[in-house]
Amino acid sequence: MAFLRRAITNSRKGLLGLFLLVLLVCGKSVTGWCADYPNQVIKTIGGLGLNNPQGVAINPAGSYAYVTNFDYNTVSVIDTEDNTVTDTITVGRRPTGVAITPDGNHVYVANNSDEEVSVIQTSDNTVTDTITVGAGP
Numbered sequence: 001m002a003f004l005r006r007a008i009t010n011s012r013k014g015l016l017g018l019f020l021l022v023l024l025v026c027g028k029s030v031t032g033w034c035a036d037y038p039n040q041v042i043k044t045i046g047g048l049g050l051n052n053p054q055g056v057a058i059n060p061a062g063s064y065a066y067v068t069n070f071d072y073n074t075v076s077v078i079d080t081e082d083n084t085v086t087d088t089i090t091v092g093r094r095p096t097g098v099a100i101t102p103d104g105n106h107v108y109v110a111n112n113s114d115e116e117v118s119v120i121q122t123s124d125n126t127v128t129d130t131i132t133v134g135a136g137p
Contacts, residue, residue: 049085050076055098057107059122066107066120068095075109077125087125091118097137110137 052070058080059066065078068091075095077087092111095118099108106128107120117137119129 054096055110057098057100059100060102060104064122066098066100066109068098068109070094070096073111075107075120089120089125089127091120091127092116092130112136 050067050069051072053067053076054070055068057066058064063080064086065080067076067078068074069076073091073093073095075089075091075098076085077089078084079086091109092114094111094113095109096112097110100106100122101108105122107122109118109120110133111118115132115134115137117131117133118127119131120126121128
């Protein structure tokens with residue numbers, strides 16, 4: 001996913017370029033498109049040990065991607081420089097959506113079957129809080 005860092009860094013739209021980045025996660029791979037490269041797949045990365053990935057979020061620096069693994073109840077942390085999984089974090093059951101705070105200090109993961117959101121501290125990739133939110137977050 002080094003392409004992600006380049007796409008974000010090279011975007012003429014600055015941080016808005018981050019929001020124009022679209023990632024499709026399916027099967028066991030991640031595919032990326034960016035507004036700066038219209039109508040073309042930039043890169044597909046497989047072999048990362050992902051299982052039924054549902055959501056992906058990129059930290060503000062563009063250095064890490066956080067991918068939810070629906071079937072494993074985990075979040076994979078991917079270094080975008082060399083496209084390797086650097087950490088795997090256990091969260092609640094059936095994680096789907098994922099978002100990162102603007103300062104990059106926390107990741108929020110919606111755990112569909114547990115009706116809760118896990119809060120991950122990015123400095124050490126640990127779950128620091130679990131928030132009950134109700135059915136199907």
